[in-house]
Amino acid sequence: MSTSHKNKAFTLIELLVVISIISLLISILLPALGAARQAAQSTKCLANLKQVGMMHVMYDGDNKSLPLGSEYNTSLNKQWKSWNWRYYTMGYTQSYGIYDCPSIDNATGMQQLLGDTDAYASESGSQWSRWMYVEYGVAVNNIFGSYRYSTTGGGGSSAPYTSSSHPARLADLNNASKIYSTMDTTAFNASTPRGNYTVTDWRAAPTANGEIIPGARHASAVNVVWADSHASSQKVGDVTDPYNTGMSSNAVTVDGWNYWNRYN
Numbered sequence: 001m002s003t004s005h006k007n008k009a010f011t012l013i014e015l016l017v018v019i020s021i022i023s024l025l026i027s028i029l030l031p032a033l034g035a036a037r038q039a040a041q042s043t044k045c046l047a048n049l050k051q052v053g054m055m056h057v058m059y060d061g062d063n064k065s066l067p068l069g070s071e072y073n074t075s076l077n078k079q080w081k082s083w084n085w086r087y088y089t090m091g092y093t094q095s096y097g098i099y100d101c102p103s104i105d106n107a108t109g110m111q112q113l114l115g116d117t118d119a120y121a122s123e124s125g126s127q128w129s130r131w132m133y134v135e136y137g138v139a140v141n142n143i144f145g146s147y148r149y150s151t152t153g154g155g156g157s158s159a160p161y162t163s164s165s166h167p168a169r170l171a172d173l174n175n176a177s178k179i180y181s182t183m184d185t186t187a188f189n190a191s192t193p194r195g196n197y198t199v200t201d202w203r204a205a206p207t208a209n210g211e212i213i214p215g216a217r218h219a220s221a222v223n224v225v226w227a228d229s230h231a232s233s234q235k236v237g238d239v240t241d242p243y244n245t246g247m248s249s250n251a252v253t254v255d256g257w258n259y260w261n262r263y264n
Contacts, residue, residue, distance in 0.1 A: 001223070014047035022227075027135045031138065038218065041067065041102040041103045041218070042103070042218040042219070042221070042223060042233065044162045045101045045102060045103060045104050045184070045223045046223050046231045046232075046233070048100070048101065048136070049182060049183070049223055049224070049225040049230075049231045050089075050225060050229070050230075050231045051093070051098050051135060051231070052098065052099075052225055053181060053182065053225035053226070053228075053229030053231060054229050055087050055093060055227075056119065056170070056181060056182070056227075056229065057170065057229050057243070058092060058100065059090075059092060060169060060171075061138060061171045064169055065166075065167050065168070065169045066143065066144055066145075066167040066168055066169070066170065067086050067087070067141070067144065067167060068081070068082075068086075068144065068167055069082065069083055069144040069145055069167075069197070069198045070082040070083070070140075070197060070198060071138040082132065082134075082144045083138055083144065083192075083197060083264055084096075084099055084131060084134050084136075084197050085121070085131045088117065088121060088123050088185075096113050096114055097114065097143065097193050099134040099135060099136055100114060100134075100135060100220070101135035101136065101184060101195065101217070102190045102219045102221075103133050103194060103218060104184075104194070104215070104217055105148060108131035109130040109132070109202040110133035110134070110194070111196075112130055112133075113130055113131070131197065132196055132197050133147070133194065133195070134164050134195055134196065135184065135194075135195035135215075136182050136184065136185060136195065136197075137183065137185035137195065137196050137197055137198045137199035137212060138181065138182050138197065138199065139179075139180045139181060139182070139183075139199060140198045140199070140200070140202065141167050141169070141200075141246070141260055142260055142261055142262040142263070143168050143181065143227065143260070143262050144181070144198075145166050145167040145168075145178065148149050163246075170227060172262065173227050173262055173264075174264060175264050176226065176227035176228035177226055177228040177263065178226070178257065178259065179226060179227040179259060179261070179264065180224060180226065180227075180247070180259050180260055180261070181224075181225050181226055181227045181229075182216070182224070182225045183199060183214050183215075183222055183223065183224040183225070183234075184197075184214060184215040184216070184217055184222050184223050184224075185199045185212055185213070185214065185215050186213055186214070186216075186217070187211070187212045195215065196212045198212060198215065199212050199214060200209065200212045200213070200225040202219065203205070207258055210240055214234075214247050216236040218233060220235065220236045221233040221234060221235050221236060222234045222236065228243045234247060244257045247259065
């Protein structure tokens with residue numbers, strides 16, 4: 001007596017149904033995975049900024065003042081010795097990675113610094129520009145001093161020494177927990193948007209090369225460290241007034257408060 005065995009296999013319709021179910025599940029899960037990835041990046045960014053805020057406190061304790069946003073050297077006719085360069089070369093941090101926000105892909109200069117920071121850490125005038133490639137910028141106006149302030153013989157012709165161009169001392173700030181210190185930045189460039197080591201806070205949105213504003217890259221929020229070293233996220237407002245939380249101008253007050261002013 002012979003026994004017949006029937007081969008079992010998926011029909012084409014069954015296979016298509018399985019593929020459709022898998023595709024549906026992927027489409028449901030991908031946004032959630034993307035949101036989780038963004039949240040993790042924002043958390044890492046806030047941790048970086050918290051470390052930067054603590055370095056501000058340590059530097060102020062050692063030097064009785066915050067560092068210059070960037071020193072302007074009249075003989076080289078360049079900005080150099082930026083705050084992030086000082087912190088690395090003076091040993092306040094051992095890793096350039098704390099200046100690297102995981103939510104932005106920066107220009108070549110940032111990758112060079114991440115790859116071999118020490119190669120660009122000398123005071124050579126030819127290397128200064130690489131240190132501008134940092135995803136976080138300090139508030140130069142009133143807090144860290146004018147970016148043209150110089151300790152080597154006065155500021156530039158358009159910005160001589162004034163009380164506002166010299167960096168502040170933390171002890172002089174009456175409301176350090178309400179004053180912006182360092183944050184995500186966006187430096188507008190027609191070909192390569194990137195971060196920068198200072199933020200020129202008076203612009204509501206970048207319109208031309210070189211304009212630097214707070215960078216809302218974490219689900220429409222800007223990560224900020226305040227002058228007292230605590231870090232938080234600031235939600236961006238509407239398109240007509242993107243930084244209506246007080247981030248759009250060092251001349252604009254919100255509920256009577258100027259978030260950029262050391263003299264509050």
